[in-house]
Amino acid sequence: MPRGYRHDLNGSILARGATQLVAQHVGLAFGGVLALNDVGLTIRQGDIHAIIGPNGAGKTSLLNCISGLYRPQHGSITFHDGDTARELTRLRPSRIARCGIARSFQNIELFRHMTVLENLTLGRHVHMRHNVFTALLYWGPAQRQEIVHRELVEEVVDFLELQAVRKHEVGRLAYGFQKRVELGRALCLQPSILLLDEPTAGMNAEEKEDMARFILDVNELAGVTVVLIEHDMGVVMDISNRVTVLDFGEVIADGEPAEVAGDPRVIEAYLGEAHAA
Amino acid sequence: MRHSTTFPKLLAALAERHGDRRIALQEKRFGIWQPITWAAYNRRVRRFAQGLAALGFKRGDALAILGDNRPEWLIAELAAQALGGMSVGLYPDGVLDEIHHVLDHAQVRTVVAEDQEQVDKLITLRESGRLATVEHIIYYDPRGLQQYERVILLEFDDVERMGEELELTRPGWIDAEVAQGEAEDTAILCTTSGTTGKPKLAMLSYANLLSMGQSLMSVDPIEPDDEYVSFLPLAWIGEQMLSVACGLQAGFTLSFAEDAATVRADVREIGPRVMFSPPRIWETLLSSVQVRLHDSGWLKRKVFGVAFTIGERAADRRLRGRRLGLPLWIAHRLAEAAALRPVRNQLGLSRLRRAYTGGAPVGPDSFRFFHAIGVNLKQIYGQTEICGIAVTHRDDDIRFNTVGVGIPGTDVAIAESGEILLRSPAVFKGYFRDEAATEAALRDGWLHTGDAGYINEDGHLLVVDRVKDVLEAADGTVFSPTFIENKLKFSPYVEEAVVFGGGDRPHVAAMVAIDMETVGTWAERKKLSYTTYTDLAQKNEVYELVDEAVKQANEDLPDSVRVRRFVLLHKQLDADDEELTRTRKVRRGTINTRYVEIIRALFGQEDTVALKSLVTYQDGSQVEREISLRIQSTNGSTAPSRQLAGGRH
Numbered sequence: 043m044p045r046g047y048r049h050d051l052n053g054s055i056l057a058r059g060a061t062q063l064v065a066q067h068v069g070l071a072f073g074g075v076l077a078l079n080d081v082g083l084t085i086r087q088g089d090i091h092a093i094i095g096p097n098g099a100g101k102t103s104l105l106n107c108i109s110g111l112y113r114p115q116h117g118s119i120t121f122h123d124g125d126t127a128r129e130l131t132r133l134r135p136s137r138i139a140r141c142g143i144a145r146s147f148q149n150i151e152l153f154r155h156m157t158v159l160e161n162l163t164l165g166r167h168v169h170m171r172h173n174v175f176t177a178l179l180y181w182g183p184a185q186r187q188e189i190v191h192r193e194l195v196e197e198v199v200d201f202l203e204l205q206a207v208r209k210h211e212v213g214r215l216a217y218g219f220q221k222r223v224e225l226g227r228a229l230c231l232q233p234s235i236l237l238l239d240e241p242t243a244g245m246n247a248e249e250k251e252d253m254a255r256f257i258l259d260v261n262e263l264a265g266v267t268v269v270l271i272e273h274d275m276g277v278v279m280d281i282s283n284r285v286t287v288l289d290f291g292e293v294i295a296d297g298e299p300a301e302v303a304g305d306p307r308v309i310e311a312y313l314g315e316a317h318a319a
Numbered sequence: 320m321r322h323s324t325t326f327p328k329l330l331a332a333l334a335e336r337h338g339d340r341r342i343a344l345q346e347k348r349f350g351i352w353q354p355i356t357w358a359a360y361n362r363r364v365r366r367f368a369q370g371l372a373a374l375g376f377k378r379g380d381a382l383a384i385l386g387d388n389r390p391e392w393l394i395a396e397l398a399a400q401a402l403g404g405m406s407v408g409l410y411p412d413g414v415l416d417e418i419h420h421v422l423d424h425a426q427v428r429t430v431v432a433e434d435q436e437q438v439d440k441l442i443t444l445r446e447s448g449r450l451a452t453v454e455h456i457i458y459y460d461p462r463g464l465q466q467y468e469r470v471i472l473l474e475f476d477d478v479e480r481m482g483e484e485l486e487l488t489r490p491g492w493i494d495a496e497v498a499q500g501e502a503e504d505t506a507i508l509c510t511t512s513g514t515t516g517k518p519k520l521a522m523l524s525y526a527n528l529l530s531m532g533q534s535l536m537s538v539d540p541i542e543p544d545d546e547y548v549s550f551l552p553l554a555w556i557g558e559q560m561l562s563v564a565c566g567l568q569a570g571f572t573l574s575f576a577e578d579a580a581t582v583r584a585d586v587r588e589i590g591p592r593v594m595f596s597p598p599r600i601w602e603t604l605l606s607s608v609q610v611r612l613h614d615s616g617w618l619k620r621k622v623f624g625v626a627f628t629i630g631e632r633a634a635d636r637r638l639r640g641r642r643l644g645l646p647l648w649i650a651h652r653l654a655e656a657a658a659l660r661p662v663r664n665q666l667g668l669s670r671l672r673r674a675y676t677g678g679a680p681v682g683p684d685s686f687r688f689f690h691a692i693g694v695n696l697k698q699i700y701g702q703t704e705i706c707g708i709a710v711t712h713r714d715d716d717i718r719f720n721t722v723g724v725g726i727p728g729t730d731v732a733i734a735e736s737g738e739i740l741l742r743s744p745a746v747f748k749g750y751f752r753d754e755a756a757t758e759a760a761l762r763d764g765w766l767h768t769g770d771a772g773y774i775n776e777d778g779h780l781l782v783v784d785r786v787k788d789v790l791e792a793a794d795g796t797v798f799s800p801t802f803i804e805n806k807l808k809f810s811p812y813v814e815e816a817v818v819f820g821g822g823d824r825p826h827v828a829a830m831v832a833i834d835m836e837t838v839g840t841w842a843e844r845k846k847l848s849y850t851t852y853t854d855l856a857q858k859n860e861v862y863e864l865v866d867e868a869v870k871q872a873n874e875d876l877p878d879s880v881r882v883r884r885f886v887l888l889h890k891q892l893d894a895d896d897e898e899l900t901r902t903r904k905v906r907r908g909t910i911n912t913r914y915v916e917i918i919r920a921l922f923g924q925e926d927t928v929a930l931k932s933l934v935t936y937q938d939g940s941q942v943e944r945e946i947s948l949r950i951q952s953t954n955g956s957t958a959p960s961r962q963l964a965g966g967r968h
Contacts, residue, residue, distance in 0.1 A: 045460050196349035206580035208350060263463060 049194045051201070051264040053142040054234035055124050058088035062122055062267055063108070063235060069116030070103055070291075077103040078114065079291040085235065085284075090261050090268045092278045092299075095288035096311055101271045102148065104288065105237050108269075109145045110135035123234060140168045142234030146224040146241065148271075154213030158204055158223050159195065161212055165230025166191040195230055201264070202226050202256055218249035225256060229266070236260065238270040242277055250274065254281050279303065287311065325500035325525045327364065327401040329567040334361035337570070341543075344390045347577035347585055355390055357570075365493045367475070368398035369482030374429060374455050374473075378403035378499075381425040381508055385409040385418065385441075386433025388549045388575050391459040391475055393563070395431040396553075400506055401497050407508040407520065408554030410901040412894070415440060417901075419449050420517050425508055425751060426452050431475070434460035438472065445471075502526040508751050509556050511703045512678075512900045520751040521703045523556075531706035531745035532564035534726040538713060539673050543570045545592035546670070550575070550582045555902060556707035557595050557677055557699075564706070587667030594674045595699070598681035598805075599903050601674075604666050605685050606811040608692075610837055613844075626658035630691035638690065638717045659692050668694050675699045677708065678902050680782065682805035683719035690717070698722040700782055704766055706745040710780050721779035731780055732765070738786050739772045740765040771799075788907065790821025792879040803827065803872065803882065804905070810868030811837045812861075815892045817905055818882065819918055826883040828921035830914065831865055832856075832891050838864070853889040853946060862887060862951050869953050884921050886950045888914075889932065917948065926950055 056062055063085040070078040078100045085091050093101050106112040108119055110133055119130040121141060130138055144165070152161050170191070176184045199208050202222050207215055212223055221241060228236055241257065242250045254277050261268050272278050278285060278299065285302040287295040289311040295302045302308055333343070334357045343360040345352045355363070376382065382399035384392055384406055396406040407425050409418055411433065418440060422430065430453055432438050438458050444450040458464055459475035486493070502525045510518040541547075547566070551558045562573055576585040612620055633651040636643055643651060663669045674689070677699030689696040700722035701708035710731060712723035725731045729743040746766045749757035760767050771789050772782040783789055784799035791797050800818035807816040807829060814834035820827035833856050841864065842849055849855040865887060873881040892898040897909050911918065920928035929947045 045462075193349065196351075200349060203578070203580075205350075205578045206584070259463070263465070 047197045047201070049197055049232070051198070051229055051232055051260070052234070052266045053232040054087055054265075054267065056087040056122065056234075058265070060087045060122070061085075062087045063119065064122075065104075065108070065117065065119045067117035068104070068107060068114045068119065070100075070107060070112060070114040076291050078107070081117070081288070081291070081293055083286055083293070083296070085267060085269060087267050088261070088265060089284050090257065090270065090282045091284045091286065092282035093269065093271050093286050093288065094273070094275075094278055098290075099288040099311075100291040101288055102239055103291075105145065105239055105269070105271060107131070108138075109143055109237055110138040121235075136168070139231065142231070143237065144228035144231040144233035144235070145237035146221075146228050146239060148239040148243065150217075150220050150224055152212045152220060152224055152227070155211060157211055158208050158215070158226075159199070161223055162195045162198060162226050162230050163191060165227040166195065168231060194232070198226050198229050201229070201259065218245055218252065221245070221249075221253060222256065225253075225260070229260060229264075233266060235267045235269060238268060240271050240273065242272065242274055250277060257281060275303075323502050324529065325400060325497075325502065325504065326506060326528075326563065326567055327397055327497045327500060330357075330361050330364060330397055331497065333567065333570050334358045341570070342572045344393065344573050344575070346390050346575040347581070350577075352574070360390075360394070363394050363479060364397040364401060366479045366482035366486065367394055368401040368496070369485045369493055370478035370480070371398055371429065371482075372402055372496075373481050373485055374478070376402055376404060376429055380404040380429070381407050381427050383407050383409055383422055383425065383427040383430045384553070385411060385413075385430060385437045386459075387411050387579070388551075388553055388558075389433065389459070390575065391431070391433075392553050393573075395457075395475075396507070396563070400500070401493065403496065403500055403504060405505045405508055405522075408510070408552070408559070410510075410552050410554050411437065413901065414895055415444055417518070419444055421510060421520070422450065422453060425520055428452055429455045429457065431457045431459070434458060435463040438464060438467070442467075500525075502529070503748075505748060507559060509559065509703050510554060512902045512904055519753060519756055522748040522751050523703075523706055524748055527706050527745045527747060528559070528564040529568065530728065530743070531560065531708060531726075532568050534728050534743070534745070535560075535708055535711070536565060536569060537727055538711065539593075541565055541569045541571060541593055545569070545571045545672075546574065546589050547571055547593055548574045548576065548582075548586050548589050548591050550586070551596060551600075552901070555678075556701075556703045557597070560707040561593070561595050583667060587664075590667065590670035592670055592672045594668075594671060596674075596676060597678035597902060598676055598685070601676055601681055601685055601689065601696070602808060605688055606834065606837055608662060608666070608688075609811045610840060614840075623658045623662070626654035627691055629654040630659050630693060631687065634687070634690035634693075637715065640715050655693065662692050663694065671695070673697060673714075675711070677701065679904055680722075680801060680805055682809045684806070684809040686719040700780060702741075702766070702768055704747045704760060704768075705741055705743060706747070709741045709743060709745070718777075718779055721775065721781050724778055724780065731774065733773055734767075736786065737771045737773070737783075737789075739768045739770045739780070739782065741768060742766065792821060792827070793825055794879045796877055796879050798827075798877075798880040803829070803876065803880065806872035806876070807831065807868060807882070810865070810871070812841065812864055813868055815899075815905065817892075817907070817910055819921060820880065824922050826922075827880050828918075829869065829882045829885040830888055830910075830917060830921070831869075831885055832888045833861065833865065835891070852891065856887040856889055857949060862949060866951060866953050873953075882953065884950055884952050886917055886921060886928070886948050888917075889946055889948060920950055926952075 061084060065081060065083040068078050068081040095101050107114045114131055121128045121130050128141060199205060207219055242253050257268055258281055260266050282299055285299050286293060287302055287308050294307045294311060295305045337357040339356040339358045341357055342354040343357040344355040382404055384395050386392055399406045409421055430441060432441055438456060441456050455473055456471050457473045457475055457478055461474055504524060505522040506525045506528055507523050508520040509523055511521055549562045566573055574589050576582045612623060629650045633643055633647060671694060674694055674696045676696060697712040699708050700710040709729045710722050710725050732740040734740055742765050769786050770782050771784055771786045772780055774780055784801045789799055803818045804816040807813050812834055813831055815832040817830045835852055838861060847860055869882050869885055894901055898906060916930050917928055927947050927949055929945060931943050932946050933941055933943055
């Protein structure tokens, strides 16, 4: 039995570096509050693309627009896969997930009373093809499918080193593990793009290092595009190869980590005007 | 001599006999036990061997293997042996210097490494120009290695594939190679644990290993259906002994755990019939029972306490070969059902028929505990130089302070100096490329063990300590620091202890490293807040806690060798800092030089000792900090307390 994996966790068929997702002129308002104003963003296949900005800058709103939880009033978000291009702003979240856009949340959104395996298998839900009748019968097509899904889930368990806890109830695991399970569930979708909302929030140094390592593995070994919101600048600078900075709902900088870090407008947004000079 | 065979020949015979009907190796992967049958095992060994041959591996060469226990480890070992070569195992947690020393000394040209972590170590060595002899590195877990330059890197599967192609072009070649092997050939180069200086490489032949396996199994038969889980480093002689030497003779199935973190769960799932572990594993199991008991309710504690006492009494009788008698028999049955069997089950030991401990002495108290809960734990005494085992307990003739009697074919003698001498067909051929050391260890066929010991009136061997470590107290009492250390380590709160004394030192003193996990849990329960290991270790309450343990250990020691003063160390002893060997034995030499101020203070008048400690932060910056450690004086022993399992009678 070879040690490599049989299943490809990357759902995208685009070549590395090809344009995968383009947001143009995205505007989102809640009553009088302008959450996003004319936001534009290009995500390329194979990137680790960080979205940063002070609190309330609109980072999570942007992520929610991409995954369909919010519907922006203006602009377009186009997702490329192969030769097809889809407009996401008019799709329901479940359709978007089926396109291959998976996400994790800022606060852990797992089923606390289910095991790690069960939570991960839920990530396979969009790929399950059997109907009520074959599922009731179980033997035959449904069973064959279950086996394939379980194989993939086990590869994710192996990939994220969750072997020791696979049958543990999620609610009883340490925080770092729960975050890892959430990453795993998103990965089980075989995503084209993985959206991670603050994957290392609230972690200690060691947990952060582990998580950064896993995100790099997902990107480098499995080839999945990762878009992440992150507050820890150390993590952002170390692992991302593209950074977009938002402030008050607008893009104030976009580029490679080093360029962005030196941008006076970014420094101003983070540290206040006095330091900008 | 009966042994004219080699491991590859035995494997071929097993493959012939069992084909695909029986499982030779199984590894848990993706949550399922993935089997390799005897036929498949043999096939893979032969293919890998031919692949190695294509890479230039020759008769007499050494193949180094660096990784955790996986089927590929054994396939690689057997493949090297099929070509008339030998394998040399490296500890997967070994640091660069250790790896370099072994590779360099054994003149290794081919290394089989598990994964990126191990390959990175080898590449680091190579880049610093310290790996001149190595020509090929073969890895079997490709994760993360895809992007590496392939100059000397090869994937295990590809080597097997090369071998498969060769097999077609020259059928029968490998059979001829295997047939050339002889019993007297060196099968493995086994690293000695090396409490002093660099590890040496012991040359062990097939005849050595097979005769040891046969003698052991003539005392304690192992059936082909017995289960065995291989989770201790295969570089260690103890693991080679059961996995390879006994495994290939008895033909039982070897199981490999999924991950280091799942070993306990996987052992429980397999339910092994036989286990051999160093004391550390048994001590960890014991601590886990003690800690969980502390955390449980009063009823459970009470029930266990009563059942344990009954278990102890039953064990005492059984071990002296006496019958239980009806009342005790009934009580014991109840104790079994209520507490003892469930505890064994929790530990994954419920199907265990025999358990061995070896490599270092295990304290009598730990020993007593396992017998009381119904685990047939036996001491093994041996050395790498005699294939790991020469002396062991027989069933129903077990004493907690002895190591048993010689296995068949083994002569045990005590030299004038008190040193234990051993002679058997399992005594090694010598150290690899080290004539001087060989001459010192092997004289007239006798292996000079360097251990001091004596034989008691029942013919049992007692091992005191290493000859050079035995000390004489001020009043002339001869004592073994290791013995006292083990008594201290019986406390779940003590992880390591180093005892000093003897010579012109007026009393005995100890340096103790606390167990972060158990003391941490204890502190949480006591609502005692702490930050780091150092902080926790210097708490007065923790000193009091360890003081209790010291007093208990002192209880049945002669007055002159009781521990009078102790210090709690600010850090754990670590093999990476060369304070312990890879098999976790204390390296007294390093400790004596590194902690010279502490040792001086232990025998001085002061109650504190200040030392400078170099702290390396994660970003590489170093800070020198001044820390002060308290030294506690303790007075003798406590009155006998009857805490769980710690109770003495």
